[in-house]
Amino acid sequence: MGELILTTFDWVPNMPRGYVRDIRVRWALEEAGLLYRVEGVPFRDRTAGHFSRQPFGQVPWLTDGDISIFESGAILLHLGERSSALMPADPRGRSEVLEWLFAALNSVEMASLPWSLLNFPGGTDTPEWKLFDGFLHQHRLKHLEPVLAGRQWLTKTFSVADILMADVLRLVDRFDGLAKYPACRDYVARATARPSFVKAHADQMAHFAAADAA
Numbered sequence: 319m320g321e322l323i324l325t326t327f328d329w330v331p332n333m334p335r336g337y338v339r340d341i342r343v344r345w346a347l348e349e350a351g352l353l354y355r356v357e358g359v360p361f362r363d364r365t366a367g368h369f370s371r372q373p374f375g376q377v378p379w380l381t382d383g384d385i386s387i388f389e390s391g392a393i394l395l396h397l398g399e400r401s402s403a404l405m406p407a408d409p410r411g412r413s414e415v416l417e418w419l420f421a422a423l424n425s426v427e428m429a430s431l432p433w434s435l436l437n438f439p440g441g442t443d444t445p446e447w448k449l450f451d452g453f454l455h456q457h458r459l460k461h462l463e464p465v466l467a468g469r470q471w472l473t474k475t476f477s478v479a480d481i482l483m484a485d486v487l488r489l490v491d492r493f494d495g496l497a498k499y500p501a502c503r504d505y506v507a508r509a510t511a512r513p514s515f516v517k518a519h520a521d522q523m524a525h526f527a528a529a530d531a532a
């Protein structure tokens with residue numbers, strides 16, 4: 319494994335702070351106890367070099383020696399290969415982590431992200447918001463609630479799947495979307511009480527605060 323460099327924006331407005339997806343990578347790196355450093359790229363003027371690393375001009379991406387990898391899910395899978403604190407080694411445990419990792423990103427976040435974004439501009443009194451609200455609650459959270467009521471983590475031990483699922487649900491909780499789902503809320507509270515999350519969150523906030531001060 320080469321030197322690990324996490325790239326994120328050098329600055330973002332206040333609203334997304336604490337929720338920028340580099341937090342997923344910071345959290346995983348902290349859980350695994352891997353050394354890394356963080357580099358910033360401009361938020362406003364995105365260069366061709368930035369697009370060559372992240373084709374949508376987004377963050378984060380991770381550099382691991384001569385490998386450059388984007389998409390937070392792919393980055394966490396990459397790190398999962400390097401630490402049993404993130405991904406179990408046995409085939410059954412591994413496939414359980416994989417299915418829940420994709421469930422977080424492909425089933426829950428695909429519903430929760432539009433719902434969260436629609437909370438901003440027009441508020442909750444729009445047909446679009448109501449459509450996503452119904453979908454998120456009836457087809458996702460209602461079914462996730464009994465799953466999380468019966469277990470501490472998604473799989474036998476804490477894994478990258480929990481980092482992603484907890485981070486996805488955290489944004490829903492920010493807009494009070496988990497009010498009717500105590501098991502989902504407890505799960506988010508349990509995950510975000512982990513020292514690695516607390517450090518990752520504090521480091522992200524400090525990173526953007528340092529840009530304000532500069």
Ligand SMILES: N[C@@H](CCC(=O)N[C@@H](CS)C(=O)NCC(=O)O)C(=O)O
Nearest residue numbers: 337338339375376377378389390391
């Ligand atoms: N699916 C991508 C999403 C990345 C993403 O949405 N990044 C946000 C920050 S949290 C971003 O770069 N936003 C700026 C933009 O989209 O222009 C991932 O999980 O890495």
